[in-house]
Amino acid sequence: MPELPEVETVRRRLLACLPGLLLREVVVNDWTVSAQTGAELNAYLAGRRVTGLRRRGKYLLVDMGRPAEEAGPASGGPAAGRPAAAHDGPSVAVVHLRMTGQLVFRPGPGERPARFVWEFAPAAALHFQDVRRFGRLWALAPEDETAFFEARAMGPEPFGAEFTPGYLRRALEGRRAPLKSFLVDQRRVAGIGNIYADEALFRARLHPLRAAGSVGPREALRLHAAVLETLQAGIDHEGSSIESFIDPAGRRGSFQEILNVYQRTGQPCRVCGTPVERVVVGGRGTHYCPRCQPRRGGMAAGSRSRRGAVTPPRTARPADWEALDR
Numbered sequence: 262m263p264e265l266p267e268v269e270t271v272r273r274r275l276l277a278c279l280p281g282l283l284l285r286e287v288v289v290n291d292w293t294v295s296a297q298t299g300a301e302l303n304a305y306l307a308g309r310r311v312t313g314l315r316r317r318g319k320y321l322l323v324d325m326g327r328p329a330e331e332a333g334p335a336s337g338g339p340a341a342g343r344p345a346a347a348h349d350g351p352s353v354a355v356v357h358l359r360m361t362g363q364l365v366f367r368p369g370p371g372e373r374p375a376r377f378v379w380e381f382a383p384a385a386a387l388h389f390q391d392v393r394r395f396g397r398l399w400a401l402a403p404e405d406e407t408a409f410f411e412a413r414a415m416g417p418e419p420f421g422a423e424f425t426p427g428y429l430r431r432a433l434e435g436r437r438a439p440l441k442s443f444l445v446d447q448r449r450v451a452g453i454g455n456i457y458a459d460e461a462l463f464r465a466r467l468h469p470l471r472a473a474g475s476v477g478p479r480e481a482l483r484l485h486a487a488v489l490e491t492l493q494a495g496i497d498h499e500g501s502s503i504e505s506f507i508d509p510a511g512r513r514g515s516f517q518e519i520l521n522v523y524q525r526t527g528q529p530c531r532v533c534g535t536p537v538e539r540v541v542v543g544g545r546g547t548h549y550c551p552r553c554q555p556r557r558g559g560m561a562a563g564s565r566s567r568r569g570a571v572t573p574p575r576t577a578r579p580a581d582w583e584a585l586d587r
C-alpha cells in the first residue's frame with residue numbers, strides 16, 4: 262500500500278509534468294472511484310489549469326486554478342454538465358491511492374483499464390489504474406479542505422513543525438495499543454503504514470507489541486528520530502515497489518532493496534543475524550528482530566501469551582547500527 266514516501270514520490274514526479282496543463286475533462290470509467298458524479302467532478306475540475314501539487318499524509322492534492330478563459334464556456338463539453346457559474350473559484354482534487362492505486366502520466370491511451378482519466382489539452386492524460394479498486398477521488402473548493410481532513414481526524418505531518426519529540430511523547434502517554442497499531446493510526450501521525458511502521462520500530466529498537474504508553478522519554482526520542490529517518494530513506498529511494506507501486510512515469514522505487522525487517526520473515530537480521538520473526542498485530546503482518554527489538558517494558562494486552570519466553574535483551578553494538586544502510 263502506498264504510504265507517505267510513495268505518495269511523496271508521485272507528487273514530486275507529477276510536479277514535473279502537470280502544473281500549467283489545462284484539464285479538458287475528467288472521464289470516470291468506474292463510478293465507485295468517487296462519491297461525486299462525473300458531472301460534479303467536472304464542475305470543479307474541468308476547464309482549469311493545474312497550479313500545484315501537495316500531499317497530506319497519504320493523500321495527494323492537486324490544486325486547480327479558476328476556470329481558464331481559453332477553455333471556453335462549455336469546457337469539458339456540454340455532456341460533462343458543467344453548471345454555469347458553479348465553483349468559479351479555484352478548486353482542489355484529492356486522490357487516495359489506497360492499496361493498489363497508480364497514477365500514470367502518458368501522452369496517449371493507457372495500457373490497462375483506468376478507473377478515471379484526466380484528459381489534458383494539448384494531448385496528455387493522467388490515468389488512474391487500481392486493480393483492487395479501493396482508491397478514491399474527491400473534488401472540493403479550497404475552503405472545504407480543512408473540514409475534509411478534520412472529518413478524517415488526521416494527525417500531524419511527520420515532517421511538519423507539529424510533529425516534535427514532545428508531541429510524540431504526549432501522544433504515546435497512557436495508550437495501551439501496541440506500538441505497531443499506534444504508528445499506523447493516522448490520527449496519531451499521518452502517512453505511516455505497514456512497511457514504514459515495521460522499519461521505524463526496527464530502527465528505534467522497539468518491539469512492535471510494546472504498549473505505546475510504556476515507552477520512556479529516551480525511547481520516544483529514538484522512535485521520533487527513527488520515524489523521520491525511515492520515511493526520509495523511503496523518499497530518497499523513491500518509495501518501495503513491493504506490491505504494485507510505480508511512479509507516474511512507470512518507474513519502480515528501490516526502498517524494498519534495503520528493508521531491514523518488512524517481509525523478511527526467517528531471513529537473518531542485517532544487524533545481529535537472528536532470524537526475523539512475524540506476528541499479526543491488529544490484523545497486520547508485523548516483522549521484527551527478536552534480539553534487536555527485545556520484549557521489555559510493558560507489552561500490549563494479550564501479547565505475552567503468544568510466546569512463553571521473554572527474549573533476553575541484547576543491545577546491538579552501536580557500530581552495527583551506525584552501519585545501517587539509509
Ligand SMILES: [Zn+2]
Nearest residue numbers: 530533550553
Ligand atoms: Zn537483530
